[in-house]
Structures are given as structure tokens and as C-alpha cells.
Amino acid sequence: MKKILIALSLSLVALFYSCGGNSAESKNETTSEQTTTPADNGNPSYDPERGAGKFTHVEVKPELDKAMADAGVNVYDVKCASCHKLTDEKLVGPGWKGVTARNKPEWIMNFITNPDEMLSKDPKAMAQLELCLVRMPNQNLTDDDARNVYEFMRKNDGVK
């Protein structure tokens, strides 16, 4: 618990500063006020379809890039599979079936590379946290890892 507190206060100190009530989050991830009070409430520039992070536009071809999807499955096995099934069944986190239909590629890639910030300000991510109650860990994916994983998600969703 102490460690979570430290991690949060280090990485999110600016956020907490702007939104005092959020410190409850570190105490108890199940309280609702923290998940329903986005830090960026009222910020018109925030695009909830894109999310918070470095990816603004992801180039996606209509057909599957097989090489990328193959690289993506290796990342999945090591860094994602512990918590995410490929079906729609929830394990620790949600199953991946249909994830690319529900979210734009920018949102997914921002979320998987920048989960701490997303879980604290993005409405969709916060709603998901209310269901799962485990903050998705930052698994230190490279940009390429993230893109490859996204391609694997597409494959999982039936893109050929």
C-alpha cells in the first residue's frame, strides 16, 4: 500500500494537485468518487476517443499486417496474457474479443503505453477500472510493441 502511495504521488503529483479528492484513490481503489471525477472535467481539448498519451494518429491498413501481428502475439504472451483472455471473458482485465471495435487504435495504444494517466483522467478507462478494480500495470511497451499488439488485437477480432 505504501508503495502504491509513493508511486502515485510521484507520477501523479500534478494531477492530485489539481484535484484534491483524488488522493482517496490510493487508499481504496473501490471508492467511486475518484472514478467519477475525471481530473480533466471541463477541459474541452480532451478527446475521449483518442485518450491521453503520445499517439495522435495511427496508420491502419484495411488488411492485416501479418508480420506485425506475429510480433504482437509474442508481446501478448509475455506481458498481457496473465490478465487478458482472447475471448470476451474477463480475467483480471477484460477479454480482448471486440476491443478494436469498441476503441480507436489511438485510444488503445495510448492506454497500453500510458495506463497511469489514462486510469486517472480518461472516462472510458476509469469506467473499466470500476469493473476490474485492478489498475492495469504499465508493462513498459515500446511504441513498436504497442503497435504490434494492436495488430494482434485486430487479428483476434477477425481482420484478415
Added chain:
Amino acid sequence: MKYSKLILFILLSGSVLHMMSCKPKGASGAVATGSAEKAYVAPGKYDEFYNFVSGGFSGQMSVYGLPSGRLFRVIPVFSVDPEKGYGYSEETKPMLMTSGGFVPWDDLHHVSFSQTNGEIDGRWAFGNGNNTPRVARIDLKTFRTSEILELPNSAGNHSSPFITENSEYIVAGTRFSVPVGNNTDVPIASYKQNFKGTISFISVGKEGELDIAFQLLLPGVNFDLSRAGKGPSNGWFFFSCYNSEQANTLLEVNASQRDKDFILAVNWKKAEEYLKAGKGTKQQVRYAHNKYNEQTHTATSQIKTEVTVLDPAILKDICYFIPCPKSPHGCDTDPTGEYIVGSGKLAALIPVFSFSKIQKAIADKTYDGDFGGIPVIKYEAALYGEVKKPGLGPLHTEFDANGNAYTSFFVSSEIVKWNIKDLKVLDRVPTYYSIGHLSIPGGDTKKPYGKYVVAYNKITKDRYLPTGPELTQSAQIFDISGDKMQLILDFPTIGEPHYAGSMPADLIKKNSLKIYKIDENKHAYVAKGEKETKVVREGNKVHIYGTAIRSHFAPDNIEGIKVGDEVYFHITNLEQDWDVPHGFAIKGAPTAELLIMPGETQTLKWIPEKPGMYPIYCTDFCSALHQEMQGYVRVSPAGSNVPLSFSLGKQGAAAADTTKPAGK
């Protein structure tokens, strides 16, 4: 003992009077004058310096912030640490191996830091093991012990691990002289004939790897402390020693007979020449060399069998003795490298030697006979001057950047500031109580950062809330930025602090490792993802390739273990985020937990002795569902036919055929 209590009493009453009779100097004074603010580092803010403090008889090294005195980490070095699994996990056990087997404890007295051009460079810290002679290297990227090297022909590695200005060597001078060579079964009373003192020069490689380059074979005395020359005196090393009486019993009296003992000046560049010329003799010995591999996350221990010895009584121009009053202890070179400060524990003055005068005395052979075949330079010929009446019982000296020296006085329990050039005392402050070492950031290097001097005290007595017979030792921070030293904080320490060192946080904080990259994990039993988890039986050995992630183990149900099996839990932490370790413990296992950093694999060995259901769980709070991070290991009687199985997430299935205890 009675004597020391009497001294303490005098000191106590003296300092009370002192505090009442003049301007505040004690802790209450610090608060009253507002100087406590100088030690205040606001919550969430960083300290300016890292302070690495020896843990003495704890065997560990602790890391504090200066000026706040906040404890950040205890680095396990020479002693097992169940909290971190150090010395308990299969990976770390080899770190504590010696030629005499596994030694789970030592006494760490001194720290030093790697240097480049005489300045701290932030790569490594070193520590000495005083009891079973060893030196250790700590990697300042991981704040973990990377390497431990045992020292042959040594007994009580006290004069260590001081370092040369480009990290060519750390040294290890033996406190106890001992019989060296093949015949060590000799009468103790034959000390003068058979006992020898050795000094090891341990080379430090590019990656930090330690290797005994050579040992100097010296007369039987007690080597105590040492410092490398710097600048003009680079290439030399200075060692204090006591017991030039060569007593082997009641040293308290018998080693305090002579008016002067010695500082030994060693020309190590000359020694290197002899070594290159093949003048050393190879000696058959046994010592352990232990290294931790950051890729395999595993330590290895290797026994080495040879060391090269140089005899300075035969090989001239390596060693010279310089007389130094009354059982010298500290032996400190100033930032310019010209002055060497000796501190006689029983002396009432501080001699300051001059490197250039020593060179001239050697050139002119201004000697006063020899000791054990090594020339003794005349005291006056080496002496720059003496600090008169500085206090009682000088121990150690550190330096600021402005030509001032700060000497600790154990008997009179104070720090005395004096000027190196004119040898005049400038200021003195009491310490609470009985200071041993003292430390200024960079105060032993060419580039002192000044700002603070920290006193490390042996006795705290009435300074803190009482905790029964055993009381903490303490550190006290004094601001030295002005003319007068000012106490700003004191704080308790772990174990007994001896020497400590500090460096600017900027030197190392940016390099601090956050995670082990899972792709780079080369552990022999790593499971990179749950797909690779498995349980493998090899005879009576069972290897569990397990993983941990917030918040479950894979597998978390294991059956088919039998009494008498050797079970190895190899747990890989799949997290790749900073500060998310997982712990691993199993009920009743006669060992410690594992504490596994992100991307790391660690192994707990367990030999179950009784059939039963054994819970496993994560010991380090990791998420809201940390308490759910648990599992079961079923142990059946020896010879049972319960098949080996493992699973994660299989609810009540497939178990119908094994619900009855088998093998009965």
C-alpha cells in the same frame, strides 16, 4: 568499563553545564535558533545528498538522505536479510560463501566510493567485512551487492576498503597479524617470529570486477585505517598501525607502551613495477570470489587458490614507516594530497605529515633505523607540524573545500575544526555522545562538497526514548557552511555506524534502475509469460516455473508433491513497472520470503517434511486484490501416487480422482 562510564558521566555533566552556561549548542538549541529548518526537506522533495552509512555489526549498509536523515534503504551486504530474501534465495546464497563455507554475518565498518580523477563518480560503493575478511562492491544502479571477495592471509579486515583516485585499487590491511604460509599451527606466544601482517591491493576492473593484484607481507602489527594519496601523492597509500610492541595479549596495556607507533607509507606504483618484473612469489591459498550476474539474476561463488605476495623487506623502496604518536587510528590525506593527518587514540595532539617532506626524507635517507627490515623515517623529517591541545583522543579527520580539517575526538566527545596551513583550532562542538567516525560529503576526496559534517556516535544514552538495555547509535548533522559548526539534526542509525560517505544525489539518481527488462532475463528457470509456466519433476527434484503479476501466481494450485521432494519455486515477476515487487512465501518453510523485483526471477528451495495443504501467498502489497494473491500446494506422503499437476483458474474440476489421500 568503569572508566568509560566515569568519562561519560563527566561528559554528561560537563555538557549539561556547558549548555546552561552559554549559547545553545545542543539539540534544543538547534530548535530554538531555527537551525532545524536547515535539515527540513518537505514531503515529496528530494534530499541533496545520498549518505551511505556502514552498519557495523549488522553487516549491512544503510542509505539515508542528507540533510533530512530519512532512511531510504538498507542494502544487505555481508549478513542475510530475510526481508529481501538475501542469503535465503538460491540466487543470493552464493554471495555469502567463503573458503570456510556459508558465513551469514559480518561486521561492516567502512565505505568508499569509486573515483575518477580523485572525485566521486557514482558507479560503485565498497564495504569491508571485518570479521571474516572480505570486501564487497555495491552497484549504485541497483543498490545491491554485486560482488564479494574474500581475503587470504588476513584476519580482521579493518583497514579497508579505501580507494585510489582513479579506482585502480581498493585496499585491505589486516587488523590481526597471523601466521602466514604453510605452518599456521604455532604457539600464540611466537607472535614476533611467526605472525605477519598483510595488505592486499585489490584491482577494480572496468566493470568493477575485483581481483587481488598483490599482497604486501609486513611485520606483525595491527593495521588500522588507511587513505590513498591524491594529486602529488597519487601512487602512494598511507596506513596507520598500532601494536608495534608486537604484543599478543592484553593489548589494551601491552600495545600502548611505546611513545609512537607508525604510519606506513606504501609506494604502490613501485610495487606494481616489482610485480611486473616478476618479483612476487605465488602462494597457495584458498579464498572465495562471489559475483552476482544481472542477466541471470544469479550469483556464483568460485574458490581461488593463488595470490602473489611481495616482501617489502627484500624489495626496497615500496614501504616506509613514519612514527606517529600513541596508537594511531585515523590516517587521512587532505584534498591537496600534501598533508597526511595522523590521529593517536591516546594522544593529546594531532601530527600533520607533509608528503613533500616525506619524499625528501626518503631521498636523503633521514632514517631512524628500521622495523622488520623497513626503514623508519625520522618523525621530525616527515612532520609538517602538530595541532596543539586540540582535544582528547583524536580519531578521524575529514576536510572541507576551504583548507579546513574536522577531527573527531572520542574521549572528549567533540568535533574540532582546525586550519590545515596554520594548524590553529577554529571551532569545536560537542557530540552526543562519544563520536567515532565523521563524514563530510566528498570529504575524503580531492573535491569536498562541504556543507555538512555528520558525526557517527557510539553512545546515545539519554538522547532518545529508552528502549530497554539496548539503545540505538546515532548520527548528528552539523551545518559547516558558516564559521561556526551548528547542530541541525540527529537521527538513529541501524547497527553501529562506523565510516560513512555522502555524494550529491545527482551523481546517481538518474542512473537508478527501475525494472529488470523481462526480455533480457536469462535466468535458467525463467518463465516469460504464463504460457511458459510449468512444473517439472526430475527424480525427487521438482522445479516450478512460476510467474507473479497483479494479482495472482501461475500456477497457484500444485499437487503431486511428496514428502522429501526438493521443491524449487522459481518465480518470475512479470510486472514491468517501477516499484511493483511481488513477495512469495510458503507456510512453514524454514527459510525467508522471496522479494522479486519486476522482470526478475528468484528461487525458494523447500523440502516439505509433512504431508498437508500448504498455502502460498504474496507478501508485498501489490494491488486492491493483493489479499487474493494466494494458492495451495498439496504435499502427499512419500511414495503416494498422486500425479503431478498444476493449474490456474480451474475451478473444482479434474480433481475427482485424487480427492482421497493416495498411498495409504
